[in-house]
Amino acid sequence: MTVAASSPQPEAPRRRAQWRYWLGQYAGLLANLTPPLLYLLAFFYAPMSILLVMSFWKSGYMTLRPGFTLENYITFFTTPVYLKALSNTFFIATGTMLALIVVAYPIAFYLARMRPRYERLILYLLIIPVEINFLIRIFAWKIALGRSGIINSALMAAGLIREPLGFLLYSKFAVGLVLMHEWLPYVVIPVYLALKGIPPEIIAAARSLGASRWDVFWHIVLPLSVPGLFASFVLVYIPMLGEFAVPALVGGPSGYMLGNVIENQFLSAGNWGLGSAIGFILLTVTLALVALVVKVAGVEKLL
Amino acid sequence: MSVAGLQVTHLSKRFGKKVAVQDVSFSVQPNEFFCLLGPSGCGKTTILRMIGGLLMPDTGRVALNGRDITFDPPEKRDINIVFQNYALFPHMTVYDNIAFGPRRQGWPEDRIRREVGRLLDIAHLAGYERKYPRQLSGGEQQRVALLRALITRPQVLLLDEPLGALDLKIRQQLQLELINIQDAFHITFIYVTHDQSEALAMGDRIAVMNQGRILQIGDPRTIYEAPVNRFVAYFIGNTNLFEGTVQEVVGAQARVAVPEVGDVWGVCPHGAQALRPGLAVTLSIRPEKIHISRHEPRQEGWNRVAGVVQDIIYLGVSTEYIVRLGQGPTVRVFTQNLRPNGDHAEAITWDDPVWVAWRPAHALILPD
Ligand SMILES: Nc1ncnc2c1ncn2[C@@H]1O[C@H](COP(=O)(O)OP(=O)(O)O)[C@@H](O)[C@H]1O
Ligand SMILES: [Mg+2]
Numbered sequence: 277m278t279v280a281a282s283s284p285q286p287e288a289p290r291r292r293a294q295w296r297y298w299l300g301q302y303a304g305l306l307a308n309l310t311p312p313l314l315y316l317l318a319f320f321y322a323p324m325s326i327l328l329v330m331s332f333w334k335s336g337y338m339t340l341r342p343g344f345t346l347e348n349y350i351t352f353f354t355t356p357v358y359l360k361a362l363s364n365t366f367f368i369a370t371g372t373m374l375a376l377i378v379v380a381y382p383i384a385f386y387l388a389r390m391r392p393r394y395e396r397l398i399l400y401l402l403i404i405p406v407e408i409n410f411l412i413r414i415f416a417w418k419i420a421l422g423r424s425g426i427i428n429s430a431l432m433a434a435g436l437i438r439e440p441l442g443f444l445l446y447s448k449f450a451v452g453l454v455l456m457h458e459w460l461p462y463v464v465i466p467v468y469l470a471l472k473g474i475p476p477e478i479i480a481a482a483r484s485l486g487a488s489r490w491d492v493f494w495h496i497v498l499p500l501s502v503p504g505l506f507a508s509f510v511l512v513y514i515p516m517l518g519e520f521a522v523p524a525l526v527g528g529p530s531g532y533m534l535g536n537v538i539e540n541q542f543l544s545a546g547n548w549g550l551g552s553a554i555g556f557i558l559l560t561v562t563l564a565l566v567a568l569v570v571k572v573a574g575v576e577k578l579l
Numbered sequence: 580m581s582v583a584g585l586q587v588t589h590l591s592k593r594f595g596k597k598v599a600v601q602d603v604s605f606s607v608q609p610n611e612f613f614c615l616l617g618p619s620g621c622g623k624t625t626i627l628r629m630i631g632g633l634l635m636p637d638t639g640r641v642a643l644n645g646r647d648i649t650f651d652p653p654e655k656r657d658i659n660i661v662f663q664n665y666a667l668f669p670h671m672t673v674y675d676n677i678a679f680g681p682r683r684q685g686w687p688e689d690r691i692r693r694e695v696g697r698l699l700d701i702a703h704l705a706g707y708e709r710k711y712p713r714q715l716s717g718g719e720q721q722r723v724a725l726l727r728a729l730i731t732r733p734q735v736l737l738l739d740e741p742l743g744a745l746d747l748k749i750r751q752q753l754q755l756e757l758i759n760i761q762d763a764f765h766i767t768f769i770y771v772t773h774d775q776s777e778a779l780a781m782g783d784r785i786a787v788m789n790q791g792r793i794l795q796i797g798d799p800r801t802i803y804e805a806p807v808n809r810f811v812a813y814f815i816g817n818t819n820l821f822e823g824t825v826q827e828v829v830g831a832q833a834r835v836a837v838p839e840v841g842d843v844w845g846v847c848p849h850g851a852q853a854l855r856p857g858l859a860v861t862l863s864i865r866p867e868k869i870h871i872s873r874h875e876p877r878q879e880g881w882n883r884v885a886g887v888v889q890d891i892i893y894l895g896v897s898t899e900y901i902v903r904l905g906q907g908p909t910v911r912v913f914t915q916n917l918r919p920n921g922d923h924a925e926a927i928t929w930d931d932p933v934w935v936a937w938r939p940a941h942a943l944i945l946p947d
Contacts, residue, residue, distance in 0.1 A: 475664065475666065477662045477664060477666035478666050478667075478668060478669075480628075480631070480633045480653070480660065480662070480666070481660060481662060481666040481668075481724075481727075481728075482668070482679065483632075483633065483652070483653040483654055484631050484632070484633070484653045484654070484656075484658065484659050484660040484728075484737075485654075485659060485679050485680040485683060485727065485728070485731070486654045486680055486683035486684055486731070487654055487679070487683050488652075488654055491654075491683060495668075495679070496668060499670045500669070500670055
């Protein structure tokens with residue numbers, strides 16, 4: 277203030293004072309945000325932008341010519357095998373997500389009502405398998421699911437089947453099963469936390485107002501666990517859409533996903549333009565889906 | 580024998596080794612405002628949960644209008660509960676919260692809409708239908724919780740410290756509203772509180788509890804003026820307690836020797852039959868029953884003791900004097916501030932020698 281009053285040209289110093297005030301106000305925030313912002317800029321936004329630009333370049337085997345063409349996108353939407361990969365991807369991810377919720381919800385539900393001692397034990401039991409090396413897990417599943425694997429041998433020995441079941445390995449089923457194993461704790465834990473946060477008095481109040489156990493679940497518990505379900509959806513569904521390792525190892529010819537196509541374009545086919553275009557198609561569909569779920573589930577209302 | 584109302588007989592509940600409720604029996608008349616009063620952890624909530632069907636008793640029975648409901652699930656009882664922390668459904672609007680009970684009973688939606696609107700008007704919450712609980716103040720949330728529990732007109736409403744989380748002014752206002760609502764709706768209230776002034780102000784009858792047991796059931800006046808034991812006298816209101824030994828019993832009165840104070844004549848509120856010379860007892864004398872004066876009082880038959888004013892606490896409506904009796908204990912005395920400038924008629928001040936005096940009928944002799 278005093279600076280402004282004594283100055284012959286009030287504007288400039290005033291502005292400098294405001295700038296310093298602003299800096300003083302936000303310096304801490306800025307200092308805290310700058311490293312992650314720089315990190316995101318360098319390792320996420322910059323490569324993404326390069327890929328986005330490349331997806332419009334004319335490209336063929338090991339060639340890439342700057343320009344603007346929709347050729348890569350047209351190629352994707354006119355090639356049945358790519359569209360099949362797209363539908364496979366959503367089929368596998370959606371099916372696995374639904375199966376995960378069906379399996380994880382009861383686990384979370386009983387976990388949330390358990391005595392603290394057992395509660396912790398089961399949480400550990402749930403988390404430990406995630407720590408096992410990815411390849412070991414995959415090969416364990418191969419041993420279990422193969423044509424002469426444990427499951428088929430046991431079923432045949434029991435006389436329940438005469439031929440080994442073929443769909444157990446190298447199939448969409450196998451991909452879904454292995455993905456479920458990988459992601460189960462990431463669905464259980466957010467739902468468990470949401471359920472744990474429901475005050476018992478709310479349930480008691482609902483019961484005393486005439487709600488049966490089923491009414492309580494349907495009208496109180498389920499709606500209040502939606503934020504947990506949404507968190508696990510974001511945590512699990514989106515990475516599953518981009519999955520390529522699991523389908524490559526246990527998916528076989530029928531269980532391949534868009535991630536395998538993208539990987540193939542970059543690493544084998546050498547068509548970076550097409551790979552980028554498919555990546556952006558996947559990203560767009562994913563974001564649209566998240567927006568839809570936010571809207572339908574009414575998550576903002578609860579957060 | 581009449582069986583209308585709620586009967587609780589020989590109710591007990593343990594949690595592991597801890598006995599939370601021990602052989603509790605009482606019955607509540609239709610439309611009665613019944614208070615369960617006791618310190619934190621004495622088992623009030625546990626009793627309420629057993630009446631509401633949220634907890635099964637180890638032993639004992641709960642009956643409503645003569646029908647045994649001990650093991651009925653909560654939704655099958657015509658009993659609703661209001662909690663201290665409101666327990667509103669956070670994902671539902673005020674309207675949906677209040678409509679929850681009626682919907683479970685299958686009311687048509689237009690009846691629900693009419694009734695919710697009417698109740699919101701009564702509770703000064705008109706226009707709040709579409710708000711969410713988190714947008715309301717504590718007092719407003721508790722009103723909504725109350726309407727939600729009342730709308731289906733249950734026979735009994737259980738209230739577990741419903742005003743405990745609110746500040747004094749709102750609490751006093753809601754106390755009045757609760758009494759009016761109870762009158763208007765003809766619903767039996769069982770009201771749990773640890774606040775003795777709330778229980779005195781609201782209850783038709785009060786059950787005083789300690790450590791899982793009911794010590795005394797009575798109307799507020801009886802509980803205050805004729806407590807059955809030392810704990811009830813101590814817990815309700817303010818009092819002066821002295822330990823002593825019975826010297827002689829004359830009719831309804833007895834002479835009790837109190838060390839450092841001298842002999843005090845008192846009465847046993849529940850009959851002098853149990854008193855014997857040599858029995859150790861507690862004397863309870865309410866501070867407002869004691870007269871304080873610079874001059875030796877002349878009232879016939881009163882107890883009188885000389886002392887020195889040790890402290891004076893001005894409380895607006897009254898003044899509290901703390902008087903040391905000889906070298907012995909102190910006694911608290913309340914006098915009303917009737918004079919224009921609020922001080923005592925005799926302008927008693929610090930270190931003044933004074934006399935305190937009280938009727939034998941106001942020195943209650945209590946077993947421990
Ligand atoms: N679910 C429970 N498990 C173990 N102990 C409990 C449980 N509920 C209450 N208690 C114990 O029982 C006693 C009575 O509790 P409560 O009825 O909540 O008292 P109040 O409502 O009078 O404060 C307390 O000592 C409390 O610790
Ligand atoms: Mg309690």
